[in-house]
Amino acid sequence: MSPETIAATVVAQKRPQGRTEARARAARNHKLKVLGARVLLLAVLLGAWEVLARNDVIDAFNFSMPSKVWDQIVQWTLHGTPQGPLGEQIAYTLYEALLGWIVGVTAGVVLGIVLGRVRFLADVLGPFIKVLNALPRIVLAPVFLIWFGLGPASKVASAVVLVFFPVFFNAFQGAREVDRNLVANARILGASGRQVTLQVVVPAATSWIFTSLHVSFGFALIGAIVGEYIGADRGIGLLVSASQGTFNTAGVYAAMAILAVVALLAEGLLTFLEKRLFRWKPAAPGER
Amino acid sequence: MNSGNSGKPGENPGGTPRPDAAPAIELRGATKVFRTPSGADHTAVRDLDLTVAQGEFVAVVGPTGCGKSTTLTLVSGLEEPTEGEVLVGGEPVTGIRTEVGFVFQQDAVFPWRTVLSNVMAGPRFRGVPKAEARERARDWLGRVGLAAFEDRYPHQLSGGQRKRVALAQTFVGDPAILLMDEPFSALDVQTRALMSDELLELWGGSRPDGRAAASVVFVTHDLEEAIALADKVVVMTAGPATVKEVFPIDLPRPRRVESVRLEPRFIEIYREIWSSLGEEVRITRERGAAHVA
Numbered sequence: 001m002s003p004e005t006i007a008a009t010v011v012a013q014k015r016p017q018g019r020t021e022a023r024a025r026a027a028r029n030h031k032l033k034v035l036g037a038r039v040l041l042l043a044v045l046l047g048a049w050e051v052l053a054r055n056d057v058i059d060a061f062n063f064s065m066p067s068k069v070w071d072q073i074v075q076w077t078l079h080g081t082p083q084g085p086l087g088e089q090i091a092y093t094l095y096e097a098l099l100g101w102i103v104g105v106t107a108g109v110v111l112g113i114v115l116g117r118v119r120f121l122a123d124v125l126g127p128f129i130k131v132l133n134a135l136p137r138i139v140l141a142p143v144f145l146i147w148f149g150l151g152p153a154s155k156v157a158s159a160v161v162l163v164f165f166p167v168f169f170n171a172f173q174g175a176r177e178v179d180r181n182l183v184a185n186a187r188i189l190g191a192s193g194r195q196v197t198l199q200v201v202v203p204a205a206t207s208w209i210f211t212s213l214h215v216s217f218g219f220a221l222i223g224a225i226v227g228e229y230i231g232a233d234r235g236i237g238l239l240v241s242a243s244q245g246t247f248n249t250a251g252v253y254a255a256m257a258i259l260a261v262v263a264l265l266a267e268g269l270l271t272f273l274e275k276r277l278f279r280w281k282p283a284a285p286g287e288r
Numbered sequence: 289m290n291s292g293n294s295g296k297p298g299e300n301p302g303g304t305p306r307p308d309a310a311p312a313i314e315l316r317g318a319t320k321v322f323r324t325p326s327g328a329d330h331t332a333v334r335d336l337d338l339t340v341a342q343g344e345f346v347a348v349v350g351p352t353g354c355g356k357s358t359t360l361t362l363v364s365g366l367e368e369p370t371e372g373e374v375l376v377g378g379e380p381v382t383g384i385r386t387e388v389g390f391v392f393q394q395d396a397v398f399p400w401r402t403v404l405s406n407v408m409a410g411p412r413f414r415g416v417p418k419a420e421a422r423e424r425a426r427d428w429l430g431r432v433g434l435a436a437f438e439d440r441y442p443h444q445l446s447g448g449q450r451k452r453v454a455l456a457q458t459f460v461g462d463p464a465i466l467l468m469d470e471p472f473s474a475l476d477v478q479t480r481a482l483m484s485d486e487l488l489e490l491w492g493g494s495r496p497d498g499r500a501a502a503s504v505v506f507v508t509h510d511l512e513e514a515i516a517l518a519d520k521v522v523v524m525t526a527g528p529a530t531v532k533e534v535f536p537i538d539l540p541r542p543r544r545v546e547s548v549r550l551e552p553r554f555i556e557i558y559r560e561i562w563s564s565l566g567e568e569v570r571i572t573r574e575r576g577a578a579h580v581a
Binding site: 182184187188189195206 | 386388389392394396400413
């Protein structure tokens with residue numbers, strides 16, 4: 001916390017009836033209102049779904065209803081899924097997604113920076129990367145299933161190919177667009193080529209890379225889920241396909257809800273890390 | 289190392305250059321041609337001859353965009369001349385040299401490093417142990433008056449403070465040759481005068497252990513600034529740049545920028561140089577108008 005902020009708080013405490021306080025109260029009120037409206041909207045949507053399904057306006061078999069989905073989640077949590085305990089399925093999917101994400105991000109960042117710095121390599125490999133990027137990579141999932149079997153390897157592989165490209169392109173762009181003044185300054189100050197790369201290009205490219213990390217964790221989850229959906233012995237994707245196979249609509253929705261929570265938690269963790277890492281950046285106006 | 293600030297900038301910081309010593313910087317017929325993105329050739333500097341004696345403060349003035357900055361990049365070793373020779377200390381420049389310091393026009397401090405870490409960057413790049421680098425950096429931060437700000441990030445500082453960080457970052461490397469590319473042009477007028485005084489003071493006290501002060505090439509488009517600071521003002525022609533005329537400045541040191549510009553001799557010199565520079569500025573302006581038309 002900067003000294004200014006502390007000073008401002010002190011001043012606010014000294015003048016309890018001051019304008020600062022009124023403003024803070026208004027801000028709090030606004031927050032509460034927004035939160036209340038959100039809860040209300042969710043309740044209305046879920047309630048409408050429930051009522052419509054119960055009164056047979058929409059087909060309860062095809063669309064299920066929130067209470068059944070909730071029951072399904074509770075049942076899975078307490079008694080386990082047909083494939084085993086629920087926690088194990090979540091852990092499995094997360095493990096595949098995380099491993100794929102780490103491998104994909106590492107490869108993307110390293111290759112992006114290297115190609116961004118070494119003109120020759122970029123010129124040689126450019127067209128290949130473009131072709132691979134143009135390919136809808138999700139079609140590779142069945143190929144990976146054939147190559148790597150039903151185990152986690154095939155899911156990790158599909159997560160990797162999904163994650164790699166956005167990260168790579170961002171890192172490449174970031175390395176290319178480093179302020180030339182900063183590079184010149186570092187060179188004048190005596191930095192070697194390697195020092196320029198590691199201490200100027202990499203930090204300058206991190207904000208580019210981080211934008212892609214948010215999106216790419218979602219991609220890693222997609223890769224893992226689609227891989228599991230096509231063929232697996234465990235995981236949330238398998239839960240979806242198994243529920244679908246037994247006409248258990250509530251099961252499909254329940255798996256989706258679980259996935260959404262997992263994805264949100266991961267996103268929150270990333271945002272937290274980003275804040276720690278980018279203390280040197282001025283806060284964007286009206287954000288962060 | 290610590291005698292620093294008290295050093296009297298007045299006592300001819302240039303010292304007396306030994307007559308046999310090679311000049312600090314020498315450009316002989318230097319020409320620099322750039323290839324523009326559209327494939328055409330652009331000559332930034334043409335057949336440039338310039339000599340800077342050891343410990344001499346040379347200001348280079350010329351119309352905007354004429355190629356003054358290119359001259360500096362040639363001396364720094366960031367770029368090589370297309371033709372001609374660039375010598376530093378009597379040796380041809382083949383790359384970046386350790387004794388050269390460069391202060392850029394735009395902010396070039398590293399935004400992800402704290403103030404202290406920014407000033408430590410140069411020594412650390414050159415393999416000075418961390419503790420020693422930190423000590424030297426703190427010393428220089430004290431001299432530029434930023435000792436209390438060492439933990440701040442550049443975005444938390446004002447423009448003038450960031451420029452001071454850049455000066456400390458450069459001076460900490462103890463440069464024998466100091467290249468400055470319109471370093472204060474982005475600052476407001478008052479800060480600018482203040483920074484010019486500080487620069488003169490740092491320059492005078494920069495190399496306290498008996499050696500001559502750094503040789504400075506200071507590029508600017510502000511003629512007042514040039515006269516107030518320099519021993520010698522070089523007027524460049526409209527681009528492609530080459531030396532048009534050289535004016536020695538016989539104003540006594542120490543100088544205070546704000547007061548020296550009111551002296552009759554200053555105004556005399558100003559008028560004399562402006563008659564030479566003004567013509568080039570007019571040519572550049574006419575060209576610009578022709579471009580727009």
